[in-house]
Amino acid sequence: MEIRFCEDGKKPNSKGLVNLKVGIVLEGYKTVWIASGIQVPANTLDVDYQLCMSKDGQIDKSSLEFYNNRLVNIRKKFETIKMSFEYERIAYSPDDIIQQFRNPVFKPITFLALIEKTLAEYTIHLTRNTIKSHKSTAENVKEYITYSNQSAILASQINTDFLRKLEVYFKTIHVPKSHSHGSKMKSTSIKKIITFIKKVISFGVETEVLNAKELKYTVNTNDVSQDYSHLTQQEVQSLEKLSPFVSEKYQKVIDSFLWMCYTGQSHVDTSGLSEAQIHKLDSDLNDLTMLGGKRSKTKIDYSVVVNDKALTLIEKYGSIENIPVLHLTTINEELKIVGKLLGFKISLSTKIARRTFGQYWYKKTDIADKFVSKMLGHNKADTKKYYVNLDMEDVAHAVKIAKVIR
Secondary structure: OEEEEEEOOOOOOOOOEEEEEEEEEOOOOOOEEEEEEEEEEOOOEOOOOEOOEOOOOOEOHHHHHHHHHHHHHHHHHHHHHHHHHHOOOOOOOHHHHHHHHHOOOOOOOEHHHHHHHHHHHHHHHOOHHHHHHHHHHHHHHHHHHHHOOOOOOEHHHOOHHHHHHHHHHHHHOOOOOOHHHOOOOOHHHHHHHHHHHHHHHHHHHHOOOOOHHHOOOOOOOOOOOOOOOOOOHHHHHHHHHHHHHOOHHHHHHHHHHHHHHHHOOOHHHHOOOOHHHEEEOOOOOOOOEEEEEEOOOOOOEEEEEOOHHHHHHHHHHOOHHHOOOOOHHHHHHHHHHHHHHHOOOOOOOHHHHHHHHHHHHHHOOOOOHHHHHHHHOOOOHHHHHHOOOOOHHHHHHHHHHOOOOO
16 A cells, blocks of 8 residues: 655645645545645655745755644554555455544454564564564464454454463473473573564554554554663673583583673674784774674664673684674573572562663763664663663762752
């Protein structure tokens, strides 16, 4: 479906505003035009682009943002309505969509349909391997829904009881297709399925297919875990001291984890490192070694300083390309054993390493947030909120160093 905007052809009113029409274009149908309910300055739109022009012919950025946001909202609403038809396999026409726009009738979407919608839209910007993983997880969910005869269950009806019974099914009844996974599904895999279900529900809320107030299950619509678990510097040192005295297998597990603590890299970004990513700056900063690359998950560039401890690991393994990389499930399971051995209160995983890096740079140094975000591979400085939980000590410290205004 295409959504087009054009001026209604009438003369501007006393304020120089004109009404916009919205065109709904579906293959096999004639374009249908309706009033959008939006007024914009005359000549706001040209033939191909939604541009807000000022009197001198230059783009008026403030107007561009304001009016384009309103146009985007209408476009989003129409596409949401269209999707609710499409993923329920209901025949629709431009007139059906317009009727739903004018007189909205909430059509509950089934959970299976929402899964299809999520796979089609949410995964567009993800890597091939991540998409493959999501599709595999979706098949597991569909398997349980078929087994429990709940094909018609609505997305809004997913609740903790549904998740509990799903967990029991995969622990006791489900037989993994791969013999390498054993006779029963591992707890980490079951947790992955439940996380996927939460993402699907969150996506439904964000795209306005689901009404958050009618959900049986409360989800975090930011789709970002607010878990601030991380290691203290003393705990990191405990791992450093343990590494030389364990078997080669566990030494690689610990060193891989420490590398992520030192560089802030995610597990997937540690895989496939090359010497070409190491840079020495030709300036008075040539005493610093930099690691540059592009995050696999978001395709955003990152630049991070390789500290002395990370350089020691590179030297230990002969090259950055030889930094240990273990299967995600394997390293997370072995890290939990290491954590228990050292008496850590939190359950170790590769995510803990990245949070440890973020906590250190955000809370223990004076470097500006935007530079920490760059090291972590984020394009927004406000991602600090996902890594740092301000405690009583932080507040007291801020008050102590703040200037008193008289």
